[in-house]
Amino acid sequence: MHYLLLAVFCSVAVSVLLKIARKKNILIEQAIAFNYIVALSLAYFLLKPNFNGLGFTDFIVQSEHSPIFFALGILLPTVFIIMSKAVEYAGIVRSDAAQRLSLFLPILAAFLLFGEQLNQSRLIGIILAFSALFCLISKPTQQMEQGRFKGIISLLLVWLGYGVIDILFKQTAKMGAAFSTTLFISFVLAACVMFMYLLFKKTRWTTPSLLGGILLGGLNFMNILFYIKAHQSFSENPTLVFAGMNVGVICLGTITGALLFKEKISKINGLGVCLGISSILCLFYFDKLFG
Template identity: 45%
Template sequence: MSQTPWLLILALGILLPSVFLFLAKALQTAGILKTEIAQRLSVVLSLAAAYFIFQEQFNQLKILGIALGIGAVLCILFSHRQSTGQGSQGMLYLGLVWVGYALIDVLLKYTTSLGLQFAVALNLMFVCALIISMGYLLIKYKSLGSMQNIGAGLLLGFLNFANIAFYVKAHMLLKDSPAIVFAGMNILVVVFGVIAGLVFFKERLKPASTLGLLLGLTSVICLAYAMSA
């Protein structure tokens, strides 16, 4: 336990629940569209970190795939435009979401250098996040909520844990290509979100969404080829 990265665990334990709170506040003050854009375009900061911090080399195919992916995300998001009021408070929470998600990406990438300590760190950061979240609820609301809320929270927590575990595993398998993991995750989340809307919720595919879907698929193909280049 002497080599356990406590500072990293504490940082992620604080960041994970904090960013969810910022996300909720951004949704309330700026609307879903701008919040989605801030969340997904945090990949720009993650990609900058891949280049400047993790010293990843970008070939033309990788740059093309990333550019197409960002274009796909913007097309899909702007196809669901809605008018919302947005003041300085909304801008503040959007900025916190943008920076917060990128910082989590970078710190999770760093956990891949821990080797066998990765599993220990992942479990401890979620325990830390749980303790901080419970403390926040008890201080602000004097209660942990109803059993229904607790059950829903546990389900979402389990899914989030699995998501982060697979995400970090992807970074471990592609340790020299963090940009592909950063971009691939954000692009595929949006693309699969559109597909889920079509299949399960019978949404109509708008022209901008169609273009975004095509750009997203092309982007994934480019990034896949970039991995083997």
């Protein structure tokens, strides 16, 4: 359980960093690019990826895991870019809701692809988790800022993208020791995609963005590492990890927002925090006792 809690903490820390980035003159896209350099460096030195005696290029071509690290390498930065567009076209509230409700896809995959059995405690936990999410994302909304069609498409892509990434991380966790190599290559590909995107935009590089990217890279690496470790620890109960991560992040994020940034928590948001905690208890403790 501690891996899941650490993953939630690191994820919220990333959100806090992104929230204060503009005040510190940090350009988010540049920080994300530098973040992948730090993440792949940490993956190389701490996880010591094994290329089975092959060169980097040969391993990419011959590895049976190629589809997974290619998909992650492209999706990780691409979904971030799409998320920024969704915020522009549809607003922060709707974009955040689309990201959190992507939980539906990995939970569906847990039963259809990963063979998890649906019992009473898990069913109750899932219902509580989705109820919590709807309560926690319930905030006043405004009209979509630009282009209704672009807003709808971007939200759909955010929902689909984050859902698929969660499923791919679960697949990565199933690789055992090979996950370190897959994670390293995914970060390399993600860095290439992000830097090519910024060079295409002819971005002007800044020192604060570099420093912010270094901190972001450390937190992001630990977030992904602990998330995969949590999947390995609860290999028979992926729903706990999928729901625990999503609900845990938004519960802790809501509380952090209130304490650090004086964001208001409505009664329905407070109810969502309680339901979220209840869903995790149901998925973990009750499942152990009665599952």
